[in-house]
Amino acid sequence: MNEPLGLRERKKDATRRLLALTAIDLFEERGFDAVSVAEVAETAGVSKKTVFNYFAVKEDLVLGFGKHHIAEPAAVVRGRAPGTTPLEAVRDHLLTALAERQPMAGLSDDPLVLRIRRLVESSPALAVREMHYQEQSRELLARALIEEGASELSARLIAAQLLSVRHVLAGENFRRLSAGATPEELYPEAVANTEHAFAWLRRGFGDLLRRPEEAEEPGKG
CATH class of the missing domain: 1.10.357 (Tetracycline Repressor; domain 2)
Structure with a gap:
């Protein structure tokens, strides 16, 4: 059975927030330009493609x-x-x-x-x-x-x-x-x-x- 739409959306929101907060932690520690999207993905435990599924550009991880x-x-x-x-x-x-x-x-x-x-x-x-x-x-x-x-x-x-x-x-x-x-x-x-x-x-x-x-x-x- 398909998951209810509300549950799927909550899971997406949770993943989006996890990625953003992970990125912000890394950017604060090392600087925005010094951290790659691949490093954000690795730290969050997802693929680089997953990050770009949620954020069109690196800057959107913050903005x-x-x-x-x-x-x-x-x-x-x-x-x-x-x-x-x-x-x-x-x-x-x-x-x-x-x-x-x-x-x-x-x-x-x-x-x-x-x-x-x-x-x-x-x-x-x-x-x-x-x-x-x-x-x-x-x-x-x-x-x-x-x-x-x-x-x-x-x-x-x-x-x-x-x-x-x-x-x-x-x-x-x-x-x-x-x-x-x-x-x-x-x-x-x-x-x-x-x-x-x-x-x-x-x-x-x-x-x-x-x-x-x-x-x-x-x-x-």
Whole structure:
């Protein structure tokens, strides 16, 4: 009999996590460039092919934990409520991430998150790959904006500014955490910084691409 889908997926997730944690241990010990995928596989007790079945490139052994965030900004803009702009949707999403101490907001002190961030900052190859994923995120966000009527140039400019601000804010939060502050200590300032940064953007964006309010149903109001 076939295993239930849920069990198979849990086994895959467990293997994926084992490979990633094994790799992170090795990368911390010897450096990202000094460790091969074959060595990760041998240490984890699997074949090199198995590693690549789970991770398309070596860098994903570190960055794979956050790859689901690549499409997130575009999804946030597409799913925003009537009466809101893309800027407001991205800002509100970031404020929620701060309140929930999500890693993407730079306000998580989860030990694994901190280990990953330090590896990325210490490895040019990881930093370049992360930039590649950020570019993918900008492209997806730009497409979502084009769907709503923005020109291609405007969409790329808007996406670049929104995600650059988000990236800078998260980086500042992580820098402060690394210096010894706690998420609870940083949270009020992180919220204030986010509001400040998006207020600056609002001066330039105005009501650009504000989604119309939903029309009232006949007989109501």
